[in-house]
Amino acid sequence: MKKLILLVIVILLMMGSVVAAKPGFLSGEFTSGWFIKYPTQQYIKQGTDYNFNFHIFNSSDGIPVINGTYSFGDISCYFHLYNSSGNHIYTKKTLNEFDDIFDVEVLVSGDNFSKAGDYSYIFQCNNSMEGGFDSVELKVTNTGHEFTVAKSIYYSTLLFLLIFLFILTMYSITKLPDGNDTDDYGLVMSINNLKYLRPVLFAVGWTLLLLIVFTTSNVSIAYFNVDMFGTVMFRIYQIMMLITLPMAIIWMVYIFLNIFKDREVKRMLERGMDVPGGSSI
Numbered sequence: 001m002k003k004l005i006l007l008v009i010v011i012l013l014m015m016g017s018v019v020a021a022k023p024g025f026l027s028g029e030f031t032s033g034w035f036i037k038y039p040t041q042q043y044i045k046q047g048t049d050y051n052f053n054f055h056i057f058n059s060s061d062g063i064p065v066i067n068g069t070y071s072f073g074d075i076s077c078y079f080h081l082y083n084s085s086g087n088h089i090y091t092k093k094t095l096n097e098f099d100d101i102f103d104v105e106v107l108v109s110g111d112n113f114s115k116a117g118d119y120s121y122i123f124q125c126n127n128s129m130e131g132g133f134d135s136v137e138l139k140v141t142n143t144g145h146e147f148t149v150a151k152s153i154y155y156s157t158l159l160f161l162l163i164f165l166f167i168l169t170m171y172s173i174t175k176l177p178d179g180n181d182t183d184d185y186g187l188v189m190s191i192n193n194l195k196y197l198r199p200v201l202f203a204v205g206w207t208l209l210l211l212i213v214f215t216t217s218n219v220s221i222a223y224f225n226v227d228m229f230g231t232v233m234f235r236i237y238q239i240m241m242l243i244t245l246p247m248a249i250i251w252m253v254y255i256f257l258n259i260f261k262d263r264e265v266k267r268m269l270e271r272g273m274d275v276p277g278g279s280s281i
Contacts, residue, residue, distance in 0.1 A: 045144030
């Protein structure tokens with residue numbers, strides 16, 4: 001509910017402000033033992049397999065621990081993954097398994113990242129004499145990227161522009177004539193071609209509305225993880241797209257019929273005949 005409220009504020013105020021918290025670390029770095037180091041990866045895409053890589057270093061001299069370096073015991077490493085509820089959802093043990101001499105690799109299936117949210121893991125290694133560990137927080141999102149302030153401003157500005165153009169388009173339609181020029185008696189005086197801008201602006205307004213709904217659905221799902229709201233908006237977008245083609249055909253037929261009708265009216269006016277007015281578009 002909080003995320004849904006935040007999304008509504010972004011849409012209405014057009015100025016989101018999202019500040020991502022940095023991951024916390026419980027470092028396993030001691031005066032003796034091993035350092036555990038790894039490439040920094042704070043965000044992972046939801047449902048995607050991810051290969052974690054770790055390097056082990058001796059804390060006293062910084063020399064990397066590689067396969068065969070130590071002769072006083074096998075090197076056992078454990079990877080523990082926890083979800084946002086603190087549940088222990090995955091464990092992997094390796095024994096003397098080094099890739100490219102230095103890397104200890106742990107491939108975690110995307111099934112373990114099926115839900116977006118905050119995750120954490122602990123990686124620990126030891127032999128009979130020494131050991132080390134580290135605890136890391138990470139975030140699983142629909143995109144695998146952070147929703148930064150820059151992105152918030154970009155999407156807020158985009159939505160603001162689309163909504164402004166939509167309102168301006170609808171307002172412009174009300175200012176255009178919906179028929180030909182008539183006198184005080186309701187008889188046509190002349191053909192007013194400005195009325196043909198109304199269906200054009202209706203098409204522009206429909207396109208802008210499609211973009212607004214599409215952008216809202218994608219932002220809510222991809223960055224706010226408001227799946228229910230985003231899914232509803234995307235279903236609305238799909239329905240709108242389905243009826244767009246039939247509407248476009250009807251729209252074009254309607255315009256051509258009015259053009260044909262105006263030609264007939266023009267011929268009647270040239271003959272000096274009285275033609276009743278009325279809305280045509």
